[in-house]
Structures are given as structure tokens and as C-alpha cells.
Amino acid sequence: MQTTKKKKRPTIRDVAALAGVSVATVSRYLNGKTNKMTNATAAKIKEAIAKLQYIPNPAAREMSHNKSMIVVIVVANVADYFSTEIFKGASRKLEAAGYVPVLLDSGADQSHEKRILNSVNIHGFDGLLFQPLTSDTALIQSELTRHFPVVILDRELKRSPWPQVVTDNYQAARNATRHFIKEGFQHVVVLSSTIKQASTRQERYQGIADSADDVSVIEIDENHFDRDQVYQQLASLLDQQQKTMLFSLKERWLLEFLPRLMQDGLISQSNTRVTGFADTSLIKSICPYAQVISQNPAYMGERAAAVLLKMLKGDSQEIDDIVIKARFAGDESAEN
Incomplete structure (x- = not known):
């Protein structure tokens, strides 16, 4: 043969x-x-x-x-539209500059995030865009030991050695809360993932707490929660005899519980205001009278990628943090 x-x-x-x-x-x-x-x-x-x-x-x-032309993007949870849109926005910017973006998902699991960072430390990525689960700067520094360009996304870390791209979470939550209080909705039911875990939630909650006197909180462990139990908590707090504001610090939870609440008649346009931070138009499709706080995660990803590219080119000048304003549907000034 x-x-x-x-x-x-x-x-x-x-x-x-x-x-x-x-x-x-x-x-x-x-x-x-x-x-x-x-x-x-x-x-x-x-x-x-x-x-x-x-x-x-x-x-x-x-x-x-001494370059791989690969940038790693570590997001908190791909189950959230926000995280996937961050990746899409950043990818467009990075690919246009000749870089290959790689997505890694922490899955809202702190131990898994640690394993991911250990992997990032030993592989030849040129840079990192990071949406951390924690807001503990010292903890992140202890786990991310490699010295290379890093940009933090969607978390405001105290004494951060890395530039950050964030939303004006406190001001946006404060403005929305005050808007509904003026309409007579004094009771606020806050629906959130564990608040202390992330600076975004802490800032959003603080914006609410600084504006309202009557605040009830339902916190949800993203990886271990009983849907029926959370729903019963919501049902007990959404008293139709009292004007109540349902304020979700994360879009996922409105998508999870709002349809059933409306089906069971626990949400009404006269006695309930539905609001929260949202990244899609789905909430308005479910509840037409909802007034949400809109973010633009794809734009956030683009801005973060632009900062990272600047660092990859060797620009050693100090880079200021970038704050991207959220848009509240009830704020007429946001239209201008």
C-alpha cells in the first residue's frame, strides 16, 4: 500500500x-x-x-x-441577563481591537469564583474584566494574585487598586423611592439577593432606607431558596389595604414572582407600585404600569473594555472610575 x-x-x-x-x-x-x-x-x-x-x-x-491576545471576562451569574449583556458589550469592543474574549461564570458561588480566579492566575490571559460576587477588596486581592490589567465591573470596591465601571445605584434607588412616596406609597417591600454580599445591593438598599421609614426586606440565597416560601412572604407583605411599593434590587426576582403575584390579584395598579433595577423590557410586558430603573449592561461592558484596552497599550496614567447613570421611568428629566 x-x-x-x-x-x-x-x-x-x-x-x-x-x-x-x-x-x-x-x-x-x-x-x-x-x-x-x-x-x-x-x-x-x-x-x-x-x-x-x-x-x-x-x-x-x-x-x-509575550501576549496571548486573549482577555478573560468573569461574570457573577450568566443566569442574569445583566451578566451576559456585559459580555456582549465588552466582546464587541475587544474583538474590534484584535482580542479574543473568553467568558467564565462564577455562578453566584463564592467558592467557584475562587477556583476561577486561581485558574486566571496561572493561564496566559492578557487582561481581566471582572464582575465579582463580593465587595471585599482585600479578599479579591488575596485570590487574584497575578499582576496584569484588571477592570472591575458593576461593583464599587473600597480602596480598589483597579479602575471600576459602575452604576449610580444609590442615587437611582433614592430617586425612585422618593418619587413613589410622593404618590402616597409609604410601605416598601424590598426583594433582593443577599444584600451584604455585593456593593450594588448595599447601595441600592441604602438609597431606599434613606428615603423611606417603612421598609420590609426579603433576602434570597440565589443558589438555595424555596420559591413557595418566598412567595408566601411576599403575599403576606403585599397588603392590599396599604399602599405598597414592591422594589426589586435585581430584575431576576421580579421575573420570578411578578406573574404569579398578578395572577393571584396581589398586585393592583391602585394600591401597588412595581419598580426595581431592570435590564430588559420584560417587566413592562408582564406589568404595563411598572416603572423600572433601566440599566445598560452592554454599554457598561463596552466602557470597561475601552478602559482595559487603554491599559493593555501601556497607558500607566491614573484612570478614573466611570459611573454610568441609570434611567428611572418615572423621572421626566431622564427624557432630556
Whole structure:
């Protein structure tokens, strides 16, 4: 049986030999550094590459540049639309700059996030966009031991060594609460994942607490919760004899419980105001009279990616944190 000999893949040395130049000259050409070579030399190299059908070895080029051209994006929970939109927005910006974005999901699990960061420490990523579960700066520093460009997303860390891109959570929650209190809705039922775990929730809750005197809180463990039990808690607090504001600090929980609350007649336009932080138009589809606080996670991802790209280019100047304003549906000034 006759075997077919596999054709040898052409190397950079083969290109140099055919073009009659040095390997270093071919390398400069491949890296776009043609300003110090003549047009004739560049043309010869281009012709040799085409004739040999030479394809550069990406791994070898990465080693020579000490770059992988890969950026890792670690999000809190892909079950949340917010996290996936962050990735989409960041990806558009990174891909346009020639980087490959890789998505890793903490799954709202602190121990899993730690394992992910350990992996990030030892792999050759050029940079990190990070939506951490915790707001504990010291804890993150102890787990993220690698020194490379990092941008924090959606968390405001105290004494953070990294630039941050965040929403004006406190002000947005405060404005919405005051708006409904003026309408006579004095009782606030706050629905949230564990508040102390993330700075976003702490700030949102504080904005509510600083504006209302009558606040009830239902906290939910994202990984371990009984839907019926949470629903019963909500049902007991949504007293139709009292004007009540249902304020969800996370869109997921309105999507989870609002349809059933409306079906059971526990939400009414006359005695209930439905609000919270939302990233889609789904809440309005479920409850047309809901007035939510809209965020733009894709834009947040884009802005964070722009900051990271600036750092990857070696810009060592101090970069200010970026605060992106949320838009409250009941705020007429937001239309301007």
C-alpha cells in the first residue's frame, strides 16, 4: 500500500530564503513594522508568502510578543441577563481591537469564583474584566494574585487598586423611592439577593432606607431558596389595604414572582407600585404600569473594555472610575 507523504508546512525561514532577506526582516513585515524597509523588499516578502502559502504560527508570535491576545471576562451569574449583556458589550469592543474574549461564570458561588480566579492566575490571559460576587477588596486581592490589567465591573470596591465601571445605584434607588412616596406609597417591600454580599445591593438598599421609614426586606440565597416560601412572604407583605411599593434590587426576582403575584390579584395598579433595577423590557410586558430603573449592561461592558484596552497599550496614567447613570421611568428629566 502506497502512503502519501505529508507536505511539510512552510516556515518563516523558507519565506526569508525565497525572498532573499533575513528572518528578522520577514518577522518585522509580519508584525506590520514596514516603515524601515523599502517597498521592493516588502513586495518580495509578500510574493514569497503567497507563493509558499505560508501561514504564521500564532502561538510562536504570541511567545515572541509575550501576549496571548486573549482577555478573560468573569461574570457573577450568566443566569442574569445583566451578566451576559456585559459580555456582549465588552466582546464587541475587544474583538474590534484584535482580542479574543473568553467568558467564565462564577455562578453566584463564592467558592467557584475562587477556583476561577486561581485558574486566571496561572493561564496566559492578557487582561481581566471582572464582575465579582463580593465587595471585599482585600479578599479579591488575596485570590487574584497575578499582576496584569484588571477592570472591575458593576461593583464599587473600597480602596480598589483597579479602575471600576459602575452604576449610580444609590442615587437611582433614592430617586425612585422618593418619587413613589410622593404618590402616597409609604410601605416598601424590598426583594433582593443577599444584600451584604455585593456593593450594588448595599447601595441600592441604602438609597431606599434613606428615603423611606417603612421598609420590609426579603433576602434570597440565589443558589438555595424555596420559591413557595418566598412567595408566601411576599403575599403576606403585599397588603392590599396599604399602599405598597414592591422594589426589586435585581430584575431576576421580579421575573420570578411578578406573574404569579398578578395572577393571584396581589398586585393592583391602585394600591401597588412595581419598580426595581431592570435590564430588559420584560417587566413592562408582564406589568404595563411598572416603572423600572433601566440599566445598560452592554454599554457598561463596552466602557470597561475601552478602559482595559487603554491599559493593555501601556497607558500607566491614573484612570478614573466611570459611573454610568441609570434611567428611572418615572423621572421626566431622564427624557432630556
